[in-house]
Amino acid sequence: MTESVAKIRVLIGKVGFDPHDRGILILSRGFRNAGMEVIFLGKFRTAEEVVSAAIQENVDVIALSDHCGVMRLIARDVTEQLERQGAGDICVVAGGIIPEEDKPALEAMGVTGNYGMGTPIEEIVRHIVERVNSRAKA
Amino acid sequence: MTHDATSYDRSFGGLVRDKTQSNIPVKSAYGPADLEGFDYERDAGNPGTPPFTRGIYPEMYRGSLWLKSFIVCYATPEETNRAFKKYIAAGQTGLRVLTDTSTLSGVDPDHPLALYDIMCNGNPTFALTEYETMLDGIALEDIDFESANSTPSGSFFTYVFLVALMEQRKADISRLRGTNINDPVHAFIVYGTPEFSPDLARRVNLDLIEFGIRHTPKWHPCTPCGYDMRDAGITSPQEMAFVIANALQYYGDAVAERGVRFDEFRPMVFSMSSESDFFETVAKFRATRRLWARMARERLGATSPRSMACRIGIRTAGNSIYPQKPLNNTARITLQVLAAVLGGVQSIDPSGIDETFGLPSEESRIFELDLQHIIAHESNVPLTADPLGGSYYVEWLTTRLETAAAALLEEIDRLGGMWKCLESGWLRQQFDRATTEIQGEINERQRLIVGANAFQGPDGAISRAIVDGAYKVPSDEKRFGAIERVRQLRQTRDGAAVRRRLGDLAAAVREGRNTVRSTIEAAKVYATVGEMVGTIRMAHGLPFDPYARISAPQFLQVGT
Numbered sequence: 001m002t003e004s005v006a007k008i009r010v011l012i013g014k015v016g017f018d019p020h021d022r023g024i025l026i027l028s029r030g031f032r033n034a035g036m037e038v039i040f041l042g043k044f045r046t047a048e049e050v051v052s053a054a055i056q057e058n059v060d061v062i063a064l065s066d067h068c069g070v071m072r073l074i075a076r077d078v079t080e081q082l083e084r085q086g087a088g089d090i091c092v093v094a095g096g097i098i099p100e101e102d103k104p105a106l107e108a109m110g111v112t113g114n115y116g117m118g119t120p121i122e123e124i125v126r127h128i129v130e131r132v133n134s135r136a137k138a
Numbered sequence: 139m140t141h142d143a144t145s146y147d148r149s150f151g152g153l154v155r156d157k158t159q160s161n162i163p164v165k166s167a168y169g170p171a172d173l174e175g176f177d178y179e180r181d182a183g184n185p186g187t188p189p190f191t192r193g194i195y196p197e198m199y200r201g202s203l204w205l206k207s208f209i210v211c212y213a214t215p216e217e218t219n220r221a222f223k224k225y226i227a228a229g230q231t232g233l234r235v236l237t238d239t240s241t242l243s244g245v246d247p248d249h250p251l252a253l254y255d256i257m258c259n260g261n262p263t264f265a266l267t268e269y270e271t272m273l274d275g276i277a278l279e280d281i282d283f284e285s286a287n288s289t290p291s292g293s294f295f296t297y298v299f300l301v302a303l304m305e306q307r308k309a310d311i312s313r314l315r316g317t318n319i320n321d322p323v324h325a326f327i328v329y330g331t332p333e334f335s336p337d338l339a340r341r342v343n344l345d346l347i348e349f350g351i352r353h354t355p356k357w358h359p360c361t362p363c364g365y366d367m368r369d370a371g372i373t374s375p376q377e378m379a380f381v382i383a384n385a386l387q388y389y390g391d392a393v394a395e396r397g398v399r400f401d402e403f404r405p406m407v408f409s410m411s412s413e414s415d416f417f418e419t420v421a422k423f424r425a426t427r428r429l430w431a432r433m434a435r436e437r438l439g440a441t442s443p444r445s446m447a448c449r450i451g452i453r454t455a456g457n458s459i460y461p462q463k464p465l466n467n468t469a470r471i472t473l474q475v476l477a478a479v480l481g482g483v484q485s486i487d488p489s490g491i492d493e494t495f496g497l498p499s500e501e502s503r504i505f506e507l508d509l510q511h512i513i514a515h516e517s518n519v520p521l522t523a524d525p526l527g528g529s530y531y532v533e534w535l536t537t538r539l540e541t542a543a544a545a546l547l548e549e550i551d552r553l554g555g556m557w558k559c560l561e562s563g564w565l566r567q568q569f570d571r572a573t574t575e576i577q578g579e580i581n582e583r584q585r586l587i588v589g590a591n592a593f594q595g596p597d598g599a600i601s602r603a604i605v606d607g608a609y610k611v612p613s614d615e616k617r618f619g620a621i622e623r624v625r626q627l628r629q630t631r632d633g634a635a636v637r638r639r640l641g642d643l644a645a646a647v648r649e650g651r652n653t654v655r656s657t658i659e660a661a662k663v664y665a666t667v668g669e670m671v672g673t674i675r676m677a678h679g680l681p682f683d684p685y686a687r688i689s690a691p692q693f694l695q696v697g698t
């Protein structure tokens with residue numbers, strides 16, 4: 001697993017005013033420990049900024065976090081921007097407080113994971129590796 | 139951690155830890171030798187006498203129960219108003235107001251970054267209109283208002299709007315009661331909103347303390363918040379040291395720079411976290427009172443026992459609530475509330491069992507109240523003060539926590555106080571180190587979280603109902619209604635009065651006067667939070683928008 005992890009570049013950040021950043025801080029560290037390259041964008045960002053940074057940094061994955069229950073809006077704008085900027089191949093994963101009923105819509109947008117608090121980091125890492133690997137094959 | 143149900147394993151589920159949650163090593167038994175040098179009068183004292191280890195009142199809960207409080211703020215001021223009235227009828231004794239995430243960040247609902255978070259976590263109180271609706275038909279004098287608005291502008295505008303509304307209704311502002319967090323150092327660490335720069339936040343913090351003590355003597359103008367810091371992932375000694383160090387910073391500055399005496403203040407109120415580690419939590423509240431009594435006397439010149447006593451308001455640990463098997467959250471919250479009562483706190487705000495899914499449902503709120511009624515009336519725990527006082531383990535742990543926190547306080551002193559510790563990055567490092575260590579233990583299963591990293595299992599019907607019952611973010615249509623409302627307000631209010639009052643506010647900022655009065659006057663003519671924040675910033679030489687996405691409205695660009 002380590003070999004495939006080492007090549008993965010992940011951008012992690014938050015869109016809007018949700019201040020809860022313990023999750024992205026912990027995950028950045030966890031992803032780095034797992035051997036990924038992490039671009040930490042922090043909070044108070046717009047969807048446009050996330051996508052521009054992702055393209056500039058040539059990442060494989062965008063990891064979004066939200067604890068305000070509005071991932072569906074954030075994900076909608078981020079995936080729209082990705083399409084618009086011709087970067088639809090970048091995988092998007094998400095976590096935080098994500099309402100159950102929003103999960104099917106998120107999956108349909110290609111936003112996967114959608115983990116809640118307490119999810120073991122290795123499970124999230126495994127998911128990202130799988131997403132990136134299946135994209136490479138596609 | 140896998141378990142074959144058919145096997146017979148007596149050690150299954152054995153303890154994995156020999157340390158408390160804050161990694162204090164614990165022996166398997168404690169006795170008199172562990173309390174060597176312990177002096178009852180000096181280290182414990184009867185309830186109601188310094189150092190208040192055993193509680194701040196002689197009668198404790200026999201005299202009056204703790205304040206039952208929780209945040210009741212839903213998406214709109216109308217819903218919040220209905221909820222306030224309903225919970226007052228159910229026995230709630232304090233109103234805790236929380237604005238939504240966008241307004242808390244110092245902007246109006248029509249700010250481009252606000253789009254996602256309008257009405258998330260509270261209602262968008264962008265102008266006095268929203269307070270008028272939210273508190274319609276509710277008496278403003280002599281009710282306890284607790285501001286849960288933690289950011290520098292959040293604390294500032296909660297007070298401004300409450301006083302403005304009282305004056306508008308011809309109520310007596312000297313009868314305003316309650317607490318305001320007003321703890322900018324913790325806000326920079328936990329929230330990191332940039333609406334007030336640190337120098338501006340420092341000034342506004344002191345303005346609130348000075349104005350508060352002169353005009354609203356029953357209001358606690360600054361109640362440092364250990365809770366948010368703890369929930370961001372630090373230890374008990376850190377929580378104690380940082381909350382006390384912040385109090386010493388703000389009140390020390392107020393005494394030195396604003397000509398007030400510490401004895402004039404109402405007793406200190408600290409907001410802290412009630413955690414799942416039962417005895418450490420009980421000991422923490424006892425140790426905090428003892429350490430504060432000494433600090434207030436030695437460092438702030440407190441002379442009366444009253445001003446050496448600190449009240450503690452708690453929230454149960456939000457980060458201990460998990461979405462896996464959510465029924466288990468009832469057990470966690472019950473233990474945390476019980477620890478708070480045994481620790482002798484003055485106000486309790488429990489998490490909702492469904493809080494990891496959304497804002498707590500009404501039934502979950504009523505459970506939070508009933509849980510406290512059960513502890514008060516069925517368990518008989520509150521009949522006597524500090525029932526764990528004198529326990530070898532609890533007294534030892536109290537001293538152990540106090541010693542660790544006092545050592546950290548000394549280090550903070552050496553570094554020049556909390557503003558300096560924030561500026562230098564020392565405080566951030568403290569957080570990073572603690573959260574890394576705790577998370578590492580969770581990953582390694584050295585800290586078990588039932589349902590999450592141990593004892594996992596599927597959700598049953600009750601857990602699924604908890605998930606479904608949580609209050610969800612309102613529809614986009616409803617949420618974006620707030621954008622419409624702020625735009626309409628700007629068109630219908632007296633524009634000339636707004637310009638004049640904001641001009642006065644800018645002058646107060648530039649001339650170094652206390653900003654609270656002029657902000658209240660601007661709020662009364664319906665200036666919005668975004669405009670008032672922008673006016674204060676511009677008068678301080680900063681750009682209008684803290685987030686650098688919009689420019690100042692035309693009318694603010696002229697003459698400021």
